[in-house]
Amino acid sequence: MVYIESWDEFTKRSVDLFQAEPLKTRYVMKYRHCDGKLVLKVTDDRVCLKYKTDQLQDAKKMEKLNNIFFTMMARGPKGKS
Amino acid sequence: MVRLDPDPFLNELTKLYEQHRDKGTVWVTLKRVHLDWKRKRKATVESEDETVDYRCLVRATDGKKNISAMLSAKDHQRFQMAYATVLKAHMDALKKREKKDKKEKKAAAAIAATATVVKQ
Numbered sequence: 001m002v003y004i005e006s007w008d009e010f011t012k013r014s015v016d017l018f019q020a021e022p023l024k025t026r027y028v029m030k031y032r033h034c035d036g037k038l039v040l041k042v043t044d045d046r047v048c049l050k051y052k053t054d055q056l057q058d059a060k061k062m063e064k065l066n067n068i069f070f071t072m073m074a075r076g077p078k079g080k081s
Numbered sequence: 082m083v084r085l086d087p088d089p090f091l092n093e094l095t096k097l098y099e100q101h102r103d104k105g106t107v108w109v110t111l112k113r114v115h116l117d118w119k120r121k122r123k124a125t126v127e128s129e130d131e132t133v134d135y136r137c138l139v140r141a142t143d144g145k146k147n148i149s150a151m152l153s154a155k156d157h158q159r160f161q162m163a164y165a166t167v168l169k170a171h172m173d174a175l176k177k178r179e180k181k182d183k184k185e186k187k188a189a190a191a192i193a194a195t196a197t198v199v200k201q
Binding site: 033063067 | 110112113114153154156158160164165168171176177178
């Protein structure tokens with residue numbers, strides 16, 4: 001699977017993917033300190049979305065995405081409780 | 082797989098990141114699960130049953146050691162803030178913001194390199 005270059009595209013598609021298959025979709029964050037690389041992956045085992053970065057500013061954006069996913073996963077895909 | 086409470090999980094996650102500062106990779110996975118283990122996964126895909134308790138499963142691994150935690154709707158807000166703090170503290174190998182594109186970056190780096198040489 002190719003990496004998605006645009007952050008906005010990645011977030012939009014990953015949220016859509018989760019909302020389509022809430023119980024099958026997982027969100028993986030892979031961090032390698034020695035290389036300073038961060039890879040985000042969202043997949044339902046059919047579609048796989050990946051985003052790779054070495055920029056600190058993306059880590060800040062990722063924090064927002066983490067919060068979106070925590071909320072959707074704990075409260076329900078539509079954000080309800 | 083060791084199932085921990087959210088707070089001990091964060092402590093263990095911190096340890097994982099510290100252990101792998103020099104080499105290795107740490108994975109963290111988030112997944113939505115329901116607590117009705119007997120029910121098949123496929124049965125719940127179409128529509129979410131309101132009566133079933135759903136949780137957010139958080140797993141972390143370095144390839145050898147696995148830890149996990151379950152977050153309920155009540156826990157997640159506190160957890161996500163604490164988690165963000167742990168990440169911020171350990172993701173310090175990432176590069177600072179550079180607005181220029183790649184070609185300019187290289188040029189800027191070369192200039193910076195010569196500048197330091199000149200200073201010395």
